[in-house]
Amino acid sequence: MTRKAAIVGGNRIPFARSNKKYARASNQDMLTATIDGLVARYGLAGEQVGEVVAGAVLKHARDFNLTREAVLGSQLSPTTPAYDVQQACGTGLEAAVLVANKIALGQIESGIAGGTDTTSDAPLAVNDDLRHVLIALNNAKTLPDRLKLLGKIRPGQLVPDQPRNVEPRTGLSMGEHAAQTAKVWEVSRESQDELAVASHHNLAAAYDRGFFDDLVTPFLGLTRDDNLRADSSVEKLATLKPVFGKGEGATMTAANSTPLTDGASAVLLASDEWAAQHSLPVLAHLVDAQTAAVDYVHGGEGLLMAPAYAMPVMLARNDLTLQDFDLYEIHEAFASTVLSTMKAWEDPAFCKEKLGLDAPLGSIDRAKLNVNGSSLAAGHPFAATGGRIVASLAKQLHDLGPGKRGLISICAAGGQGVVAILES
């Protein structure tokens, strides 16, 4: 018999827009500071936890052992093992699932799941032509051979390879993919802007009532997410020009899409026994999780629609309906992604033909959706979003009382998605 892993709490640093406050901070800096904030909150200085699992989507080659290096630089005991994971924007949630599963199996009693990403301190690589020459140069044995190879270097080869926010197999940016899906599901500009404004207002209100006092630790002088616009309004957003999609039907603007962001998050998970031994709270349990992937390359499905497919599998396994939840956290990669996903679950044809269901999953109560803001307001440092959501949702469920259920849905690059259920 397995047990359910408890979510004890979390920590993140405020998320910063690209090339602003964290312009000089590395993934390791941010992850280390985030772990240290978690350690301070839960009194773990010098303690060994079962495992630390984290990752980054944009990663330097030197960061091959990123999480372990962050642990060694942190206040945790240096005898704490760690490993890296990467599942694009699903990284943070997947890390939590991995830690929770080992706890459920009794392989570890406690663990930290996290993620970090910087688009400011991005890895620039030597371009492939130059790299091939340099490798050959390194292998060359004689001076004439070396000189010959050096003569092959051309100015064009000195331009570095930049990481690009595009799908390698389609050459389209994620925004362009999302715009295609928004068109298919006829997601209106107004509904996207409304969702974005709600995200900002909800996040601002959560900060104002002190909700994040035990979820966020300031970093490098930043005390709140700097993308947050508490005074955001539908009228203001309506003035923006679309940035994704083309022509008349283009609806996606800089405001209803998440900006490039830097940041990190971490979640402390444990067995109930470990939490009790350490006099630490159990906010919620991670009940179940499911991943899915879609063939967005030739299968005709939208790049970010995989969570729509993962959801019914997980619901059926837990004998639950989409309406059996008190809170919903659907990651706001783009406002249109959230709205397309919800439209798909409401659509009888999609649910029958694509999901193989007799009846649609139905609608969800919008008053329960992203109640403390989500990525449109907070920003979205890819691997850090899962940890942000897990910790915030667990705390909100705990505040609602025991037996409350929360649902998480996160889309990821490569046509993937992760969904999970938490219960207080």
Added chain:
Amino acid sequence: MSDWYRDFANSGVGTTLVKQFGLPRPAVLRRYSPGQPLLDGPALVGSAGDGRLRAEIESVLEEDGVTVLSPVTADGGKGPKVAAVVLDATGLTTPADLASAHDFLAPAVKRLGTNGRVVVLGEVPGDAPSPALAAARQALDGLVRSLAKELRAGATANLVYVPTGAEASVPGPLRFFLSGRSAYVDGQTVTLSAADVPSGDGGTTPLAGTVAVVTGAARGIGASIAEVLGRDGAHVVAVDIPAAGQSLAQVANRVGGTALQLDITAPDAAQRLVEHLRERHGGADVVVHNAGITRDKLLVNMDAARWNSVLAVNLQAQLDITQALLEADGALEPGARVVAVSSQSGIAGNRGQTNYSASKAGVIGMVRAWAPEFASRGATINAVAPGFIVTEMTAKMPFGTREVGARLNSLQQGGLPVDVAEAIAWLAQPASAGVNGQVLRVCGQNLLGA
């Protein structure tokens, strides 16, 4: 933040120069570190009249391995140097008896070495049955304050009033005033009360097994308090506003404690602290109200925001949190210690600080008023009033103002955050059970309000 003048005045050429020009020569103070002997030399112990505390005093000194010398060996001040001079003046019956205090102290103090200690113990003037006796007892106060001003080379003089029945309360305070923990406490008077005092001094970890809350712990004096309480064995719950969270986390991790980001002026702050303590720690043994802010302006130019914010953080939050802890079952452990940080400004006033001084004087009123209720719980509540303490804040003062501010005290130097922290950590000890409702200045006997 080094004291460049003190270092210069103690250097080879500096010593000669400051002597020649008659300049002050501040000493390098002997500060406490764990395992340090109580005193670095013998102690001279004497009595004025028929004192009743000689046995208490001598047993404390002997327990700590200090050689006790008797008054006859004071020898006109010609004997070898001593580390401390202790006078039991509880036997005074008339002002004329004060002559015997002088007879003992004059030759004894001559033999006092660098960083020496003078501690005088007397009866409480207010308890005296006659005006003459009250006068004799009160006279000690003037004597000690003046002597403190005469002492040099880091030496201090302090007075402890011991009412009848409070003899068991003497060891803790006596050890504090003799030790390096009181390096920057000079010319002060503490009045003890009868209490159940556990035996022993707790060794190097007198706070082992305790939980200590410190507000304003992210920086400066608060961070130092957290460190010293942690060093003495407490699990520190370091509290500060969420915006200070990064340095707060560093402090908490450094002392092996926990960080609690909390705006203590929030309406639900006290409740959140109580819940946190109950859930995570059971309750608190020590609470240090250290968080404070300044918003200086002359009274006539001060707006309501400046006034209100200072009173809210420095006074109202202390009242609300203490009240909530007292009311919530188990939030304060039996024998709890509350220490409120006041200020020299709350005693002497300071131009441009009507709001700050009001809040810090209010803190003094608060601890005095609450002391009886705390005593009935076997707990204590006291205030510590720092003088000129060298922090990041004073480093930003103009050079002249800072140097004058730092020198205007009997020790001729600014104090360090650790000096305030040591006083607080002492009040937090189980052995300080007999110190209640007191206001201890940590100011090197500053001239302001002295």
